[in-house]
Amino acid sequence: MELFDIAKLASYRENNRIEAKSAKGGLPHSIWETYSAFANTYGGVILLGVKEREDGTFAPIGLTPTEAEHLRQDFWNTVSNRSKVSAVLPIESEVEVLEADGGMVVAIHVPRAPREERPVYINGDLFAGTYRRRGEGDYRCTRQEISAMLRDQGFETMDSKVLDDLTVADFNMDTVRAYRNRFRTVRQGSSWTDLDDERFLRAIGAAAVSREDGRLHPTFGGLLMFGNDYDIVRECPQFFLDYQETLDPAIRWTDRVHSGDGMWSGNLFDFFFRVNRKLAESLKTPFKLDGIFRVDDTPMHKAVREALANCLFNADYHGVRGVVVRRTPDKLVFENPGDIRTGIEQMRLGGVSDPRNGLVMKMFSLIDVGERAGTGVPDVFATWANAGLPEPRIEENFGEADRTILTLMLEADAKPDNNEQITDDYEQINSSNEQISDNNEQLNGSNERITERQRVILHFVEKSPSATYDDMARAAGVSSATVRRDAEILIGCGLLKRVGSRKAGHWEVRGEKNHDIR
Known part of the structure; x- marks a missing residue:
């Protein structure tokens, strides 16, 4: 996140990385909800002594140096109280008293908390005091979100758990044999190839000796890789793997592979190789020879793997909705439950490997699948750039179901589907020369026809001009992020206008009857 620049105060707007509070009567109670929300999401800057004008811009309220210093001291005194806040995240230099035209401003830079300290909560109440940031507001986390953050706290990855109620005999032995054949091909000369199954499974991390009974049992990672889905679901009730292929719009699915249908094991190893073959069919393979043999494995094939x-x-x-991989004529989409442990920025940069399932990663890497050095995602971006394709898009959705979504467009002129959910959790603080748009796309022109969902939104805000994005989302039956994107489109079409500030303003609907439904 870029540093806050007091000289650009008037150009900033509230978003998911910046919050303005007047603090006229002292440190506001709501500051701690925002502190928790920033710490549990992507970090951000809280500005004290700043008001939001009718047009959404910022202006100092006229704090004196004495008042600003008093706010700074109150912040430090309160944040150090563990009964008020569970974690002290800023350092001394990240709480600044700055001078602006019109008064002093206190800028509190709240970093994203390390996963070992998340969730950051307030008032000593884990379940009622944990917040996250969505768009311009803070919301209280659900128990599911809090449980997910707690699962991620440990230094050992969650798949290292030893399952004392199962034995290695519960593994799908066809999968074990298939894995061993690939291992033997990739790791020629390894001493592990001559081990019996139990010793081999222990060597790769699929099984471990239990501290409870001193016997060999599957690890959770081993169960995910080699188990049968009925055993996996008993350990992990929300487990589900789903590949959806839609190449003909007249057919719901032209092909589908999912766990739980009784037709195959339903484990990660078999899912990976079944789905990888299908994804490879979507890629163009140029004619290339290695000696007299054709080379079909291109950099794009490796990137998709x-x-x-x-x-x-x-x-x-343990999260809901499971893994979903979607293939359409113009894109590949990879969705998994859970947020990004390193954050989007670090994931994009690479160099830091912090997998949620370290044993699963190890077992795949032993057969040359996946990067263990944290360079996999940057390599995907580089491959897509070299192919002249649109930059891959990484999204995180927070809420009842935390999701990470990676979209790879397959056509040079392809654009994201207007009906896809777009999140705004990776915005930077807006400066005066930046376009304020949740998905960084240009707004549609005034001659754009609107969708049925957008018409529903227009009718709703016409009756409820003070509606929030969450109100509009409930009325339309979609997420707040999708509604914000629709609102941007409607504003660009000249059908909708926001009058006044985010907190005190209202909506105006203009000329909707003259537009057709797409």
């Missing part, structure tokens, strides 16, 4: 493997390595299999 990496994207699929990364999805499986980082899924929270």
Whole structure:
């Protein structure tokens, strides 16, 4: 996140990385909800002594140096109280008293908390005091979100758990044999190839000796890789793997592979190789020879394998909705339950490997699938850039079901589907020369026809001009992020206008009857 620049105060707007509070009567109570929300999402800057004008811009309220210093001291005194806040995140230099035209401003830079300290909560109440940031507001986390953050706290990855009520005999032995054949091909000369199954499974991390009974049992990672889905679901009730292929719009699915249908094992190893073959069919393979043999494995094939493997390595299999991989004529989409443990920025940069399922990653890497150095996702971006394709898009959705979504467009002129959910959790603080748009796309022109969902939104805000994005989302039956994107489109079409500030303003509907439904 870029540093806050007091000289650009008037150009900033509230978003998911910046919050303005007047603090006229002292430190506001709501500051701690925002502190928790920033710490549990992507970090941000809280500005004290700043008001939001009718047009949404910022202006100082006229704090004196004495008042600003008093706010700064009150913040430090309160944040150090563990009964008020569970974690002290800012350092001294990240709480600044700055001078602006019109008064002093206190800028509190709240970093994203390390996963070992998340969730950051307030008032000593884990379940009522944990917040996250969505768009311009803070919301109280659900128990599911809090449980997911607690699962991610440990230094050992969640798939290292030893399952004392199962034995290695519960593994799908066809899968074990298939894995061993690939291992033997890739790791020629390894001493592990001559081990019996139990010793081999222990060597790769699929099984471990229990501290309870001193016997060999599957690890959770081993169960995910080699188990049968009925055993996996008993350990992890929300577990589900789903490949959806839609190449003909007249047919719901032209092909589908999912766990739980009784037709195959339903484990990660078999899912990966079944789905990888289908994804490879979507890629163009140029004619290339290595000597007299044709080379079919291109950098794009390797990038798609990496994207699929990364999805499986980082899924929270205790989370809801499961892993979903979608193939359409113009894109590949990889969705997994759980947020990004390193954050989007670090995931995009690479160099830091922090998988949610370290044993699963290890077992795949032993057969040359997946990068263990944290360079997999940057390699995908580089491959897509070299192919002249649109930059891959990484999204995180927070709420009842935390989701990480990676989209790879397959056509040079392809654009994201207007009906897809777009999140705004990766915005930077807006400066005066930046377009304020949740998805960084240009707004549609005034001659754009609107969708049925957008018409529903217009009718709703016409009756409820003070409606929030969450109100509009409930009325339309979609997420707040999708509604914000629709609102941007409607504003660009000249059908909708926001009058006044985010907190005190209202909506105006203009000329909707003259537009057709798409």
